[in-house]
Structures are given as C-alpha cells and as structure tokens.
Amino acid sequence: MSVFPCGLRNDRCASQRDTEGVDRMLRFLRQQISRWLLVLAASECCLLMLGMHVSMYLRYFYEPEVYALFSHGMLLRSAVFALCLMVGMAALGLYQPHVRESASGVLLRQAVGFAIGGILLVVVYYAVPQTYVGRSVVGPSLLFGLPLICTFRVWFLSMIDGDMLRRRVVVLGAGQCATPVHRWLSDPSSRRTLNLIGYIPIGNDPVCVPRNQVLSIDIPLFQWALQNDIAEIVVGPDDRRGVLSMTQLLECKHNGIEVTEVGRFLERESGLINLAVSPSWLVFSEGFHATLLRKATKRAFDIASAMVVLALTWPFMLLVALAIRLESGPGQPILYRQRRVGEHGRTFSLIKFRSMRTDAERDGIARWASTNDDRVTRVGRFIRKVRLDELPQLWNVLCGEMSFIGPRPERPEFVDGLNGKISYYSLRHSVKPGLTGWAQLRYPYGSSEEDASMKLTYDLFYVKNHSLRFDMMIFIQTIEVVLFGRGAR
Incomplete structure (x- = not known):
C-alpha cells in the first residue's frame, strides 16, 4: 500500500507526465534543423x-453586419x-x-520580404477576387504583422541559440576524418542548432582536434549517450576495421x-559536400537522381521560369541595351558571346550583355574577373551588381543549352586546368549549367582556384540532391542575391 496520500500521488504523477511531455518536445526540436524551421514557419503563419483577424475585428467593430459578412x-x-x-x-x-546577418540586417530582410509579399498579394487578389479583403484591412494587417513577426522571431531564435533546444551531438573519432567537423563548427553561426559535446577517440587514430574537446568514457557507449542526453552520434574514425562496436551503435539507434x-x-548540416570524401561514399550514398521524370520536370520548370522572368524583365533589358549603346557609341556590340562548358563537357555559346571593354582580353589570355576590375565599364559595373548582364542567358535556357538552376558554366580554358587540380570537378558537368545556383546563394563570387574548389562543394551538393522543390527554393532565394548584390563583381 502506498504511504503517500492519493492527491499527492496524483499530483506527482501529473508532474512526471508534464516533465516527460516537455522532454519529448525538446527531443523533437533537437533533432533535425528542418523541424524547428517547420515550427517557426507554422508559428509565424498563425x-x-x-x-488579420484582429485587424478585421477592429475595422468593423462598429459595423457588426459587415464583419459577419466577411x-x-x-x-x-x-x-x-x-x-x-x-x-x-x-x-x-x-x-x-x-x-x-546582424539583427538590423534580418530586420531589413523582413521588411523587404513583407514588401515582396504585398506585391504577391496584389497579384493573388487580381487572379482570385474571392480572397480580397480590402485595403483598410490589409494595410493594418501589414503594419501590425511586421513588428509582431520581428518580436516573435527574436524570441524564438534566442530560444534556439540557447542550450535548451540545441541538439546534443558527439563525434565518434578524433582523427583526420573528424577535422572537417571541427573546421565547420569554428563558425559560430554553424553552431546555432547543435551543441557539440566533444570527440571520442577510437582505435589508433591520432588526435587531430583540440585536446580540450576530447572525451574519455569508461562505460558502454549506449549508457553514456543516455546519461548525457545525446541526440546524435557522428561516426568518423580514420580506420573502421575492428574498432567500431556495431552492437553498441545499433542499440543507440534502436533507442532513438x-x-x-x-x-x-x-552534407546535411552545411549544404555542401566535403571534397575529401571517398569515391565509394559518393557511389553508395543517396542522390544523383537522373530519371526521365526528373529531367522532364526540370525542363518544364526551366521553360516556365524563363518565360516568367522574360515577361517581367524585358523593359529592363531594353534599357540596358540602350545604356550600353550610349556609353560605347555606335558600332560597338551590345551582347557578348563566350564559349562555356555545358552538360557532359559539351561547349556552347553563352550570351550576356557586354559589361567589359571590347579589348578586355586583347592578348587572348583568359583571366578571372577581379574586385574593381578596370576592364569593366561604368554601365557594366552597375548591371553586374544587379545581375542584369545575365538576362540574355534566358535564350540559352529556352534553347536547352542551360538550365535555370544549376552550377554556373565555366570557360573551357579554366575547366581544363581545374579538372586536374580539384577532385570531382568533372561531376559538376553531369547536369546542365544554370543561370543561378546553390553555390551562388551560399558563396560569393569566385576568382581563383581556391574559390572554384569551395564553390564545387556546393555545386556537388546540388548535383547530388537536386529536385523540383530544391530548384523552386533556389529560384525564390535568388531574389535575395539580386537585391543585396552578393557575389557580384
């Protein structure tokens, strides 16, 4: 028979259930990044x-019959x-x-995002009149929504940055294979969603990570992981033969x-593929989908995107052509054609608005564009910054030589040298080159072999994981690159 009064026992049971519920919620949010992003998006949507409901109520507070109608x-x-x-x-x-980005930068992005959303609302109201609610409601909803979302986002991200919602991760291995994890986590923004507990040496691997992050455990891995509330174990020993306890790892996985x-x-956390991975890892990992259905959907997306962008930007293209003609004078070309390497290594003629002097490479030697390149004209400097020089490539997309989304095409002179110096460089040519791409969103303009190597890590991620949803995400986020001028030279 219990020695506790019934009410006290029930209170303790309820308290225990509440604690277990909170723990389950925390474990859910600590798992993958996409989960807390989903929570953030759902909360902001609500x-x-x-x-809008509050704005509608206040607008028609003295007109209940109109409020009931809407x-x-x-x-x-x-x-x-x-x-x-x-x-x-x-x-x-x-x-x-x-x-x-800084707090002020995020605030600016939210304000511009609301402006873009407002423009989209006008389009939707025109196309579907049944969704229209009136300017007297939409206006206050926008004014009320911006500070509300800003305040909520600041609070939510402060929760994510705290240890309570960070995913607790341990790396099994402390040698050369573990060093890319250490390098990536050296950036504070990379640690936003996870808390690295440390590295557990295994086998005879040398310790290549900071000594103060090396852990020593004297109990089975599964027990230690449970005691320390570990959400994920990253397996990265230099030599796996005879040093990994698959029974322990299976027990960990079986228990969540x-x-x-x-x-x-x-790959999952950083959106890139480390070039030090073995060919066998690339062969046996998921991805590299090249089915007929995927090719058909990508081609349909390319044509639709190119037509939409062409319909929206043709007045700007006429203005750019006029500006180039006025600056350079009659007889000077407005468009610039250059040989680039496309799908499967085939070359094609890429079309751009001319942004450099006509004698930019009079000696016939191919050169990377550099910061404040003196070969760039005054008009060229502006159209490069806002990416208007790229718009003629819509013709390449419609002709099937390029895709709207993909790795940026390089010149044959550069490709010949990079193929022999950078591992897996030829893999970027397994898909059509793109007008914009994942590397353009995640890395600034490259003008060296080191930059080409870094951009390849993102290009490989795209080649391995490309899908219609991924293409759509890159398409809408390219607006950010255009508005903020990142990566232009």
Missing part, C-alpha cells in the same frame, strides 16, 4: 493569420495573406537555418539516438 471566409483570406508574406520572407532567405556517418552529417 501569428499573421491572427493579425467572417465566413476569413480563414481562407487570412491563410492567403499569411502564405504570401511567408513566400516573400522565404525569398529573402529568412527560412534558412544559417542566416549570417541518431547515428550518422561524418560525410552525411556535414
């Missing part, structure tokens, strides 16, 4: 919908309002896990602890 379809109207604004914020990269190979961990 707040924006609530903001309230029947308010769920759909508020959902359309919220989704349009979220698309605008997504286009500015605000749903990326690693936004390397994620077990991940180091290459896959870096």
